[in-house]
Amino acid sequence: MPRLAYVNGRFIPHASAFVHIEDRGYQFADAVYEVVAVQDGAFVDLPGHLERLRYSLGELRIRPPLGLPALTLIMHDLVRRNRIRDGSLYLQITRGVAPRDFKFPTATKSAIVMTTRRRPTAPVRPPADGVAVVTVPELRWARRDIKSTSLLAQVLAKQQAAEAGAFEAWMVDPDGFVTEGASSNAWIVDRNGVLVTRQADRSILKGVTGNAIAGLAAGRGLEIERRKFSVAEALNAREAFLTSATTFCVPVTRIDLQPVGDGRPGPVATALGRHYLDYAGRQEPPFGWAP
Amino acid sequence: MPRLAYVNGRFIPHASAFVHIEDRGYQFADAVYEVVAVQDGAFVDLPGHLERLRYSLGELRIRPPLGLPALTLIMHDLVRRNRIRDGSLYLQITRGVAPRDFKFPTATKSAIVMTTRRRPTAPVRPPADGVAVVTVPELRWARRDIKSTSLLAQVLAKQQAAEAGAFEAWMVDPDGFVTEGASSNAWIVDRNGVLVTRQADRSILKGVTGNAIAGLAAGRGLEIERRKFSVAEALNAREAFLTSATTFCVPVTRIDLQPVGDGRPGPVATALGRHYLDYAGRQEPPFGWAP
Numbered sequence: 223m224p225r226l227a228y229v230n231g232r233f234i235p236h237a238s239a240f241v242h243i244e245d246r247g248y249q250f251a252d253a254v255y256e257v258v259a260v261q262d263g264a265f266v267d268l269p270g271h272l273e274r275l276r277y278s279l280g281e282l283r284i285r286p287p288l289g290l291p292a293l294t295l296i297m298h299d300l301v302r303r304n305r306i307r308d309g310s311l312y313l314q315i316t317r318g319v320a321p322r323d324f325k326f327p328t329a330t331k332s333a334i335v336m337t338t339r340r341r342p343t344a345p346v347r348p349p350a351d352g353v354a355v356v357t358v359p360e361l362r363w364a365r366r367d368i369k370s371t372s373l374l375a376q377v378l379a380k381q382q383a384a385e386a387g388a389f390e391a392w393m394v395d396p397d398g399f400v401t402e403g404a405s406s407n408a409w410i411v412d413r414n415g416v417l418v419t420r421q422a423d424r425s426i427l428k429g430v431t432g433n434a435i436a437g438l439a440a441g442r443g444l445e446i447e448r449r450k451f452s453v454a455e456a457l458n459a460r461e462a463f464l465t466s467a468t469t470f471c472v473p474v475t476r477i478d479l480q481p482v483g484d485g486r487p488g489p490v491a492t493a494l495g496r497h498y499l500d501y502a503g504r505q506e507p508p509f510g511w512a513p
Numbered sequence: 514m515p516r517l518a519y520v521n522g523r524f525i526p527h528a529s530a531f532v533h534i535e536d537r538g539y540q541f542a543d544a545v546y547e548v549v550a551v552q553d554g555a556f557v558d559l560p561g562h563l564e565r566l567r568y569s570l571g572e573l574r575i576r577p578p579l580g581l582p583a584l585t586l587i588m589h590d591l592v593r594r595n596r597i598r599d600g601s602l603y604l605q606i607t608r609g610v611a612p613r614d615f616k617f618p619t620a621t622k623s624a625i626v627m628t629t630r631r632r633p634t635a636p637v638r639p640p641a642d643g644v645a646v647v648t649v650p651e652l653r654w655a656r657r658d659i660k661s662t663s664l665l666a667q668v669l670a671k672q673q674a675a676e677a678g679a680f681e682a683w684m685v686d687p688d689g690f691v692t693e694g695a696s697s698n699a700w701i702v703d704r705n706g707v708l709v710t711r712q713a714d715r716s717i718l719k720g721v722t723g724n725a726i727a728g729l730a731a732g733r734g735l736e737i738e739r740r741k742f743s744v745a746e747a748l749n750a751r752e753a754f755l756t757s758a759t760t761f762c763v764p765v766t767r768i769d770l771q772p773v774g775d776g777r778p779g780p781v782a783t784a785l786g787r788h789y790l791d792y793a794g795r796q797e798p799p800f801g802w803a804p
Contacts, residue, residue: 227534240531241539243518243626248532249605250664251542282669312613314540322603322628324664324671324696335534337613361655363666372663373541373615375654378573380615405615 228300228336230287236337245333247316250324251372254278255314257467258297259431260306260338264505265297266467270430275313278369284317287332300336309340310468314371352475352487353389355464357453358382360393360401367424379404390464392453392477399450401425406466407432408474410451410459410482411490418459421448431498432465438497444490453477461488463495470502471495519591519627521578527628536624538607541615542663545569546605548758549588550722551597551629555796556588557758561721566604569660575608578623591627600631601759605662643766643778644680646755648744649673651684651692658715670695681755683744683768690741692716697757698723699765701742701750701773702781709750712739722789723756729788735781744768752779754786761793762786 227239247253256275259266272290279286288296297311314335320327361375379391383404390403400408401420407429409419417439422428436446456462462474462482471494473487518530538544547566550557563581570577579587588602605626611618652666670682674695681694691699692711698720700710708730713719727737747753753765753773762785764778 229534239534241534243520243530243532243605243628245539246668248536248539248544249546249662250668251662252665252668253539255540282665314534321630324668325675326668326672337534339612359655363654363663364650364652365666370665371540371542372654372665374543374573374661374663375656377537377541377543377615377617381617384616 223303225338226300226303228296228334230333230335233300233303239335239337241333241335242319244322245316245319246327247314247333247371249322250317251370252282252284253314253316253371254282254284254369255312255371256369258311258313259467259470259502260301260309260311261502261505263301263307265301265311266502266505267430267434268294268505270433271467274369274428274430275315277367279315281365281368282317282370283326284315285332287315287334297336300338304338304340306338306340309338312337312339316371350487352473353464354387354476354479355390355392355403355474356383356386356388357394357400357478358391360395362393365424366401366426367422367428369427376404388476389472390474394453395425398452398454400453400456402427402429403464403466406464406469406472408456409463409465409491410456411461411463411488412447412451412455412459415445415460415490417444417446417490418451419446419448420450429465431467431470434501435465435471435494435498438501439494442497457482459483461491463488463491470498514594516629517591517594519587519625521624521626524591524594530626530628532624532626533610535613536607536610537618538605538624538662540613541608542661543573543575544605544607544662545573545575545660546603546662547660549602549604550758550761550793551592551600551602552793552796554592554598556592556602557793557796558721558725559585559796561724562758565660565719565721566606568658570606572656572659573608573661574617575606576623578606578625588627591629595629595631597629597631600629603628603630607662641778643764644755645678645767645770646681646683646694646765647674647677647679648685648691648769649682651686653684656715657692657717658713658719660718667695679767680763681765685744686716689743689745691744691747693718693720694755694757697755697760697763699747700754700756700782701747702752702754702779703738703742703746703750706736706751706781708735708737708781709742710737710739711741720756722758722761725792726756726762726785726789729792730781730785733788748773750774752782754779754782761789
């Protein structure tokens, strides 16, 4: 069986999965997406991802192509058909196909695409000594709370990180404060042991994994402060880490080649990564799927 | 004969023109584009568009899928096959198809798509009493000098304009200065008769049509100042107008429901529109095409 993709109502071999050239996702980035991890055959933090999807669609006034129950059923079905036990599902919804014109078309059905990916270990294991990040100027548009496919700034940031041998790029606003990573949220553990991450306004994407990890941390009595932090503060912090749906919780040990704290993965980030992995393994499995 | 599109080396009926769901244009807006007017069977300002295409590709380090001579030949061929005498050609180049990953893929061939559109009259005639614009906050990313398909902010701006019954949206930066229109450059004729348009740095797209019109204006002894102007200055100006490849030069007579000058199309914009139409009609016709 070839790997399947889901495209506008049909399961199709991945290699043959196409969309029209006038799909507004292709011409205007008029589209939103989500990436959901699959762990032991179950989606991780699915309600959070569906809620954010609903929010992104609502902010752009893109009509959901399906109700959430039907959408969830198809997601499960694709994971089942592709026999994904550990991996991820990518889901993209666009405003649909219409003759090219900036303003919203009136009678166009939204388009939907899903793909899955398998991963050998779950989650992708970061190096044991943590990862390096580089800082880059924040170039993105003003509505970063919408998880849109207008991702060109993130592409450039990730490329810059890759060329510097780093795992992630942290974007820094004109006032010197970190907004977030190109595809993750940014965190520090400050000198007092408080977890600090930027407040989720329009300047960053509300992290589903980050929120779940905040919940786990709070449940363990850790204090969390949602506020901006600077690169200097991150370098002087006890620890730094990043969170995302595909990498979970990863200690950051270097920023622009300088060590964070003692340059080794900190106990808080390490413990939270372990707790989240446990939590991810306890998600409700999809219908009809026995891992 | 159905209308054809050009997709990665082949001329294909428009309705059957598809790209893969993992084309980076679809998933990341990792793509650039140009729209070139066709007037009396010839491309208008083709060298300017090709030069800007080369610049956009270079800034994003996307390899051109074809040399410029081959590209130009195909553009001409598509226009000829589709029998476009007056209309436009849309050209999009993406970084190509690769498994989803933000950073640049290493061994991927750029993808290219072209479509054409016919228009009944050339150019699309604006209303005789000029057009209205609305102002919207500037939401776009910091590299507006690159003509990328990261166009979601422009989509939202154009939709806002359409809902307000306006022809275009002028985007206003946090300091109160107009950057440009959602798909056009913004101009005023100030109290001294000087043409004013924003300097082409990274805050706006360098307008090919606007530059040609500036050349025509300079040739007629008009003074041109490239600097920022505010909405208040535009309202107090003698005239305002916009320029773009598909609309050419259009008088703006209302901004946010308030009249510009005496509220009627001004003599400078009207004359420049006529001059540009003449100029557009004198372009070199494509190879082998007798209009």
